[in-house]
Amino acid sequence: MRKLWFAIILIFGCSIFVSCGKNKARNFEKPPHWFASYKDFDQKDYYNYLQDKITALNSSDVIFYNAVSQFYKESKTPIWTANGWQEGLIDSVMDIFSKSAEQGIQPSFFSYEILSDKIQNIKSLEIKGAEALYDSLSRLELLLTHSYLTYAKSMAFGATDPVVVNGGKWLFKPDSIPDDFAIKALESCGDANAFLRELIPCDSDYVALQRELCKYLALKDTVFPTIPVIEADSGRVARNVHLIGERLRMTGELPESYVASDTLGKELMPAINLFRENHAIPRSKHLDEETIKELNRQPSYYINKLSANLERYRWRATQNKGESFIAVNTADFTLQVHHGDSIVRMRVCCGKSLPPKDTTRVRGVLQSQKTESPMLRSEINYIVLNPIWSIPAGIVKDEYYYKFVKSNTAIVKKEKLHIIDLRTKKEVAPESINWKKVRRNNIPYQVFQESGSFNALGLVKFNFPNTESVYLHDTNNKSAFKRRVRTLSHGCVRVEKPIELATQLLTINGYDTTRLEQVMITLGFEPTTEEGEEYLEKMQEKEEEYFSKLKPEDTVFYRPLRPTTLALKQKMPVYIEYYTCFLGENGHVQYRPDCYRKENNILFNVR
Helix, strand or coil: CHHHHHHHHHHHHHHHHHHHCCCCCCCCCCCCHHHHHCCCCCHHHHHHHHHHHHHCCCCCCCCCHHHHHHHHHHHCCCCCCHHHCCHHHHHHHHHHHHCHHHHCCCHHHHCHHHHHHHHHHHHCCCCCCHHHHHHHHHHHHHHHHHHHHHHHHHHHHCCCCHHHHCCCCECCCCCCCCCCHHHHHHHCHHHHHHHHHHHCCCCHHHHHHHHHHHHHHCCCCCCCCCCCCCCCECCCECCCHHHHHHHHHHHCCCCCCCCCCCECCCCHHHHHHHHHHHCCCCCCCECCHHHHHHHCCCHHHHHHHHHHHHHHHHCCCCCCCCCEEEEEECCCCEEEEEECCEEEEEEEEEECCCCCCHHHEECCEECCCCCCCCEEEEEEEEEEECCCEECCHHHHHHHHHHHHHHHHHHHHHHHCEEEEECCCCEEECHHHCCHHHCCCCCCCEEEEECCCCCCCCCCEEEECCCCCCCCEECCCCHHHHHCCCCEEECCCEEECCHHHHHHHHHHHCCCCHHHHHHHHHHCCCCCCCHHHHHHHHHHHHHHHHHHHCCCHHHHHHCCCCCCEEEEEEEEEEEEEECCCEEECCCCCEEECCCCCCCHHHHHHHCC
C-alpha cells in the first residue's frame, strides 16, 4: 500500500513539474564540433559562473531586468550558450537582427555588430583558459537575451517612446506591455525565430509599407541620376524624358517591361500623374519643376520616411478602431468617417507648423510647437450648434491685444466680439476699456466671438475630452481648404464639410428627418417642410419672450444667436494621427511632407 501511495505521489509530482515547466522545456542542441576544442569548458562550472553574473546584474544592464533575473534563476540554464553553444538558435536570431532594417530599425539598435564580433571571437578558438571562456560566453548570453527581448518589444509595442519622439504632443494611451510579456518571450526562446516573426504586425498598411521599404533597401546603394527640369506637354518629345520613365520604373508607377523613351506618351503621362497623386501633387498634362524635384528624391529619402512610419504603426495606439470612428491624418490634411461599410472623406486644416528653434531640442529630440495639432484618441460626446469662440488668453495676448490698442471698437464691431471683465464676471462695453493702460502680460479680460457664420468656429463644433483643449469645428474661412498645405490653426482641426459630418453623427444617434431639419433651422437654414415652418415660428416666439425678460442694461449685449448643445448618447471615437506614409485608396503607398518634423526624432532613436 505504501508503495502504491508513493507511486501516486511520484506521478502527481511529475505531472506538476511537467505542467509548470511546459513552456520552458526545450530540446537543447548538441554543441558544434568546433566547440570541442575548448577543453577547459565544464558545463556545471560555467552555469554557476553565469548565475553569479546574473546575480550581479542591474536594471541598466538588460531590458526587462526583473523578468530576466527571475527566468534565469528558475531555469538555472542558459538560453544561447546551453551545452556551451546553441548554434542553430544563435544563427536564427542573428539572421533576424541582420535583416531588421526591413522593419525600419537598423541592426545596430540590436547590437548586431557587437554580437557578431563576440561570436567571431569565440569561434576563433583563441580564448585561453576557462575563466576567459566563461566570461566571453556569459557576456554573449546576456547581450543576446537583451537584444532578443529588445527586438520582441520593438515589434510588439514599438522601439521608441512615442511621447518622447513626438516632442510631447502625444495624448494616446497605447497598449501597455503586459507584466508577463518578457517571461513569455523567454519561455518561447526555444523557437525564437517563429516567436519573433509572429510579433511583427501583419495588417495591410504595415505590410504595404514594409514591402515598399524592402524595394528601396535593394536600391540603397544606387545613386539616381539627376533629372533636369523639363518643359514639355503630354504627347510631345523632349530631351531627357526617358530619365523620368526609368525613374518611375524604379519607384513602381511603371512596370518593369516599360521601355523608356523621350516621348511623353500615353503610358508615361498617366504614370507621372499617378506619381503625383502618390505625392499629393495636382495632376496635369504638363511637366513642372515640383514633380521633377520630387522625382529626384534618392532612395535614402524613402527608406527614412518608411522606417519612421513603420515605427508609428508598431506603437499600436490605434488598433481595433471598430466599425464606427473618425480618423484625422494631419500629415495628409484629411478626415475619414467610418461607419460600417460607409466611408466619408473630407479635407481638414490643422495646427500651424512653426520654424524650429535649437532651444526646442531635448537630448537631440525636437520638441513640439504649441500650435501643432496633438496626436490623440478620444470620443466626440457632444455637438455645439452656433458655437461662440472663447478666444484663448494666449491668442488675446499675442494677436488681439495689438488690434485693441490700435482700434478697440472697430475690431470689436468687425468681428462681433464681446468682452467679460474677469474681476466682476460681467460683460463690459468695449469703449469703456483703455487698452493702452492694460498690461499685455496681465490682461484681466476674457474675449469671445458671438455665434454666426462669421465666427472663427463656423456653425458647428465637435467636442471631445482632451487636455490640449482642441476640437473639430467648422470655419468662416472656406477658401483655406483650397490650399494644399493646410497648417493654419492654433491646434484645432477645421473640417471642410461640418454639416455632413454633424448629420452623420446625429443620424447614428437616432435623429430622424424631422429632428435633422430642426437642427438645420437652428443653424439658420430655411425650413423645407410645414413642420419645419411651425418649428421656426415657435423658435421666434421663444426668442421674443427671452428678449422681453432681459434687463434694460443687458439688452445692449443681446445676441440673437446663441449656442445649442446636442449630447451624443452614442459617442463617436476620434483619432488624430500623423502618418506621412500610408496605403492609399489607389493601392499605392502615399508620401506626404513631414510638416511637423517628427521623422528625424524617430530615426535618431532607432539607429
